[in-house]
Amino acid sequence: MKKRKLLSNTLLLLLSMLCVTAWAQNNLELSGRIKGLGGATVKIGYSKDGVFKEDSVKVSNDIFTWKADSFDPQIMSITVNHNGYSFFAQPGHISFTGVRDSMQAYKITGSQMQEDAVAFSGYIKDITDQEAPLRSGYKQASAEEKVTTDKKLNDLEKQKEIRIKQFISDHSKSYYCIYMITRRAIGGSDYDETKALYNLLDESAKQTDAGKKLTEKLEVLKKSRIGTLMTNFTEPDTSGNPVQFSSFKGKYVLVDFWASWCGPCRAENPNILKAYNAYKDKGFTVVGISLDNKAANWKKAIRDDKMPWTQLSDLKGWKNDVSASFGIQSIPSNLLIDPSGKIIARDIRGPMLENTLKRLLN
Numbered sequence: 037m038k039k040r041k042l043l044s045n046t047l048l049l050l051l052s053m054l055c056v057t058a059w060a061q062n063n064l065e066l067s068g069r070i071k072g073l074g075g076a077t078v079k080i081g082y083s084k085d086g087v088f089k090e091d092s093v094k095v096s097n098d099i100f101t102w103k104a105d106s107f108d109p110q111i112m113s114i115t116v117n118h119n120g121y122s123f124f125a126q127p128g129h130i131s132f133t134g135v136r137d138s139m140q141a142y143k144i145t146g147s148q149m150q151e152d153a154v155a156f157s158g159y160i161k162d163i164t165d166q167e168a169p170l171r172s173g174y175k176q177a178s179a180e181e182k183v184t185t186d187k188k189l190n191d192l193e194k195q196k197e198i199r200i201k202q203f204i205s206d207h208s209k210s211y212y213c214i215y216m217i218t219r220r221a222i223g224g225s226d227y228d229e230t231k232a233l234y235n236l237l238d239e240s241a242k243q244t245d246a247g248k249k250l251t252e253k254l255e256v257l258k259k260s261r262i263g264t265l266m267t268n269f270t271e272p273d274t275s276g277n278p279v280q281f282s283s284f285k286g287k288y289v290l291v292d293f294w295a296s297w298c299g300p301c302r303a304e305n306p307n308i309l310k311a312y313n314a315y316k317d318k319g320f321t322v323v324g325i326s327l328d329n330k331a332a333n334w335k336k337a338i339r340d341d342k343m344p345w346t347q348l349s350d351l352k353g354w355k356n357d358v359s360a361s362f363g364i365q366s367i368p369s370n371l372l373i374d375p376s377g378k379i380i381a382r383d384i385r386g387p388m389l390e391n392t393l394k395r396l397l398n
Contacts, residue, residue, distance in 0.1 A: 062245070064107040065129045072136030073098045073116065081113035082125075109149055109211040109246050124149040126211045152212035160199050163192050201233065208238035214246045221253040222365040224383060227261040230254065256363035260382060266291075266373045269358050271325065271348035274335055279348055281323065282377075288320045288396060289373040290389070293364050295327040295353075296337035301368040305341040307386050311393055312345060318397040319375065321345055327367060329353035 066080065073095045080091045080102050093100045109126040121139040126149040134142035144150050157164075170185050170192075177185055204213045214237065220230045234242075234254060241247050259267060268282045281291075292308060294301035312322050326349035328334035338347055350357055362371070372381040372392065384392055 063105045066102045068132035079115040149211040152210045204236045290322045291371045293369045296333040
């Protein structure tokens, strides 16, 4: 009887330890010892289930502690008196030490992700140092100088891509590498290029929660892969009538993701209007997919920007069914579809849109 009781207690203890270990593997404890904080309040900014959150933590004698469970590797921030500091965090225990008014000199320990981010920044510093002056003087450059600058920036970007591949290969288990590839997947980068970087990750990295989420994002990105047939969808127009995308088959169609509140989108609308007027009689049209959630604002923007093409929206904002199915995480964004229904280009704007249509339709 005593042996059974001892065995039962041992099993309970083991199960308890397993539960604690499982929780500890996914939780984050953030502690800070910052001279000069006194009894101030520190704000902790982070993301939970895709939603930005901000917690307030009271400091006592320059020391504060903050905890979170089921924590995903990500960029976090701490803010004191409107002064913010961003860093990379992953599950575990991370500590800050430093002086209140010298945020950039804070010492962070316990985050391999932060260490890898710093290492990567140093790894490409010679390239970014060359890019900085080229970008800063771009607006003031002449048309001829811009052509030369564009070529130089393009060459530097190619060099950077080679470095990125090498860094990921050398740090294949790094949360920071998962983060870099995830940013590309969310941003709508080319599927094949993003998948090639994903393939460099160690299998153990792919099996982490962050790695599994990246795998899912790649599957969504695959739907907008160049050469893929556009998935049919149905959305209501401004009158509430359902419109199927398949009804546009036989034309070149620019599927334009935008919103009335999006400044860059509104700035791009005149370029789309120009292209539409130039090629609407040559087999080209536009289908707008708005990420608005207020019908009045959406319809007013259509009138104000004089957009005569088909406009669709389910008025769900960022949860728009069509944009979500293609993994659209930032706008303006677009897909160009050929008459057979195949995706042939993505995110072409301004002169690039006009030049593409000129090549296809003239």
